[in-house]
Structures are given as C-alpha cells and as structure tokens.
Amino acid sequence: xxxxxxxxxxxxxxxxxxxxxxxxxxxxxxxxxxxxxxxxxxxxxxxxxxxxxxxxxxxxxxxxxxxxxxxxxxxxxxxxxxxxxxxxxxxxxxxxxxxxxxxxxxxxxxxxxxxxxxxxxxxxxxxxxxxxxxxxxxxxxxxxxxxxxxxxxxxxxxxxxxxxxxxxxxxxxxxxxxxxxxxxxxxxxxxxxxxxxxxxxxxxxxxxxxxxxxxxxxxxxxxxxxxxxxxxxxxxxxxxxxxxxxxxxxxxxxxxxxxxxxxxxxxxxx
Numbered sequence: 001x002x003x004x005x006x007x008x009x010x011x012x013x014x015x016x017x018x019x020x021x022x023x024x025x026x027x028x029x030x031x032x033x034x035x036x037x038x039x040x041x042x043x044x045x046x047x048x049x050x051x052x053x054x055x056x057x058x059x060x061x062x063x064x065x066x067x068x069x070x071x072x073x074x075x076x077x078x079x080x081x082x083x084x085x086x087x088x089x090x091x092x093x094x095x096x097x098x099x100x101x102x103x104x105x106x107x108x109x110x111x112x113x114x115x116x117x118x119x120x121x122x123x124x125x126x127x128x129x130x131x132x133x134x135x136x137x138x139x140x141x142x143x144x145x146x147x148x149x150x151x152x153x154x155x156x157x158x159x160x161x162x163x164x165x166x167x168x169x170x171x172x173x174x175x176x177x178x179x180x181x182x183x184x185x186x187x188x189x190x191x192x193x194x195x196x197x198x199x200x201x202x203x204x205x206x207x208x209x210x211x212x213x214x215x216x217x218x219x220x221x222x223x224x225x226x227x228x229x230x231x232x233x234x235x236x237x238x239x240x241x242x243x244x245x246x247x248x249x250x251x252x253x254x255x256x257x258x259x260x261x262x263x264x265x266x267x268x269x270x
Contacts, residue, residue, distance in 0.1 A: 003028065004200070005064050007050065007093075008073035009040055012108070012160065016071070016193045017045045023197070028064050054088040056096040065097045069200055072144075073108040076136040086136040090143055100149040106199060109156045111185055111210060113138045116244035123156070123208045123252050141208070151205035157192060158185035158212035158248055161266065165189070167226045171235045180220035180237035182245035185212045188263040198257040209253040214264035216247050225267055 004020050006013045009029035017029045021044050029040045030050040037047035050058035052074075058064070072093070076086040097103060112134035114121040129135045144152040161167070171177075195211050198204075217225075220237055227234040253259060263269050 002026070002069065002200075003067035004069040004071065005067035006030065006071045006073060007064075008108075009036065009045070010073070011165070012189060012192055013071070013073045014040070014043075014045075015189065016073075016196055018043055019193050019197065020200075021045060026067075028067055030058070030064060052089045052093060054085055054092055056092050061096055062098050065093075066099065069104045069106065070097070071106045071108070071196065075110070076133050076140075078133075082132050083136045083139055087139050087143060090140045094144075094147060094150070097150075100147070103150050104200070104203070104205060105144060105150045105152040106196060107141065107144055107152055107154045109137045109141055109154050110134065111156045111158045111212065111246075111248045113141070113156060114246050114248065116246050118245060120247045120249050122249045123210055145206070145208075153199055153204055153206065154208040155195060155199070156208065156210045156248075158187045158210075160189060160192065161186050161269070162189035162263075167223055168230045168232070171223055171227055171232065175235050177219050177223050177235045177237050179240055179243040179245070180223075181218050181239065182243050183216035183218055183247050184222055184266065185216060185246070185248040186222075186266045187211050187213055188261075188266075188269060190262045194262060195253065195257065195259060198259050202257060204256060207256065209256060210248050210250050211253060212248040212250045213266055214250065214261060215266065217265070217267050222266055 003026045005028040006017050007030050009031050017027045021027045027045050029045040030048045032051045040047040048064045076082050112131050113127050113129050115130045141154050224234045
C-alpha cells in the first residue's frame with residue numbers, strides 16, 4: 001500500500017484524500033485547525049496538525065513527510081513579503097522531509113504565474129507574472145523543480161469551480177462583471193482530483209502541467225448562464241480599456257496523462 005501525504009486538507013485536499021483512500025492508498029492529511037482533525041479521522045485519513053509559519057510546526061512531522069507521495073496544497077499568504085515568505089515556507093518544508101531521495105512531490109500552483117498576453121499561454125513560455133502571488137508561486141516552482149533529491153510535478157490550476165464554489169455568489173455580491181468579453185480559465189474540482197490521481201497512477205515526475213478546461217467561455221457567457229440557471233437578473237457588464245486576458249492551454253496535460261476531462265466546458269456543468 002503506497003502512502004500519500006496531503007499538506008492542506010481543505011476544499012480540494014480533503015475530497016482528494018477521500019478519493020485516494022477509496023482507491024486503496026494509505027492517506028495522511030494535515031490541517032492547521034485542531035478542530036478539523038476528528039473529521040479527517042472519521043473519514044479514514046490519518047490526521048496531522050501542521051503549520052508552516054514559515055517554520056514547520058507540528059507533531060510527528062517526520063512520519064507525515066516520510067510518505068511515498070507528498071501533495072503540497074496551500075497558497076501563498078497575502079502579505080507584503082509574500083515572495084520571500086512563501087519561498088522560506090517551502091525551503092523549511094523540504095528540510096523537514098526525512099529522506100527526500102526519489103520522493104514524488106506534487107505541487108499545487110496556479111495559472112496566475114502567467115501574465116496577460118491576450119493570447120494562448122503554455123507551460124514552456126517565459127514568464128513574468130503580473131501579480132505578487134504569481135511571482136511567489138513561480139519562485140517556489142523553481143525551488144522545488146531544481147531540488148536535486150525530489151521528483152516534483154507542478155500542476156498549474158486555473159480558477160477552481162464546483163460544488164459550493166459557484167459564481168452565483170459572486171453575481172449576488174458584486175453585481176458588476178468587468179471585461180465581459182474576455183475568456184475565462186476554469187477547472188472543476190472533480191477534474192482536479194482526477195488529474196492528481198492520474199499523475200500518481202502513471203508516476204509522472206519532473207514536469208509542469210496546466211490544469212484547465214478545454215473551453216474558455218467569455219465572462220458574459222458564463223455569468224449570464226449562471227444567472228439564468230438560478231433565476232436571478234444577470235450582472236451588469238462593463239468593459240475597461242483595453243481589456244487584458246490569457247487563454248491557458250491544457251494540451252500538454254492531455255497528451256502526458258491521456259486524461260479526458262469530466263467537465264471540458266464550464267458552460268456544460270450542471
């Protein structure tokens with residue numbers, strides 16, 4: 001039985017842990033809130049209380065980090081020193097691994113590492129992120145990929161949707177959508193789980209993959225459909241000048257994994 005440790009059992013990490021457990025893996029999951037641990041234990045996930053701030057704090061961390069596969073799943077914190085702080089978090093994390101040799105590491109990154117180019121962006125593109133969070137993630141990607149003793153696969157997830165992450169909440173709250181004719185880059189949680197599972201099952205290492213839907217509807221199309229679906233007035237749309245966007249390509253992911261998305265089109269999600 002292979003062991004998988006999921007550092008960050010939140011909205012994505014917990015259902016991923018459950019899926020892996022059902023597939024026969026021995027799963028260890030971490031949380032920062034001690035109140036979360038009994039829930040993980042009830043689901044058959046070995047719970048650990050771990051916080052990286054930026055030092056690694058927790059009990060039995062050696063056992064947690066000694067698994068066959070480590071899925072790193074926590075975003076950079078919003079702070080003025082976000083780049084250096086997040087890099088220090090990951091440096092300390094690597095040092096906490098008892099024996100990193102040949103360990104499979106999967107890092108949950110984001111397509112925010114890509115700047116707006118008003119065109120298609122791919123994994124091999126030269127990157128200069130627009131946002132500080134994207135700059136922080138790019139530094140950490142480089143740190144992990146260049147580490148000589150770990151085999152890291154980076155997944156750059158697009159905007160996460162599905163279940164309680166529904167755009168209807170945003171429509172009701174904001175009532176205004178900017179740049180309505182710009183394309184969206186989205187990915188459903190079920191596909192996020194399927195992609196991580198495929199990477200583990202196929203033992204895909206030392207590469208970077210974009211995880212995004214095949215189709216990229218405009219904001220106008222997507223939010224209008226969601227408003228109709230829930231029987232509420234559509235939001236107001238306003239175009240800034242000039243609009244900026246990017247279209248994230250998932251061709252490398254589909255070729256590498258042979259993966260067929262459950263939800264290839266955000267407009268087709270029930």
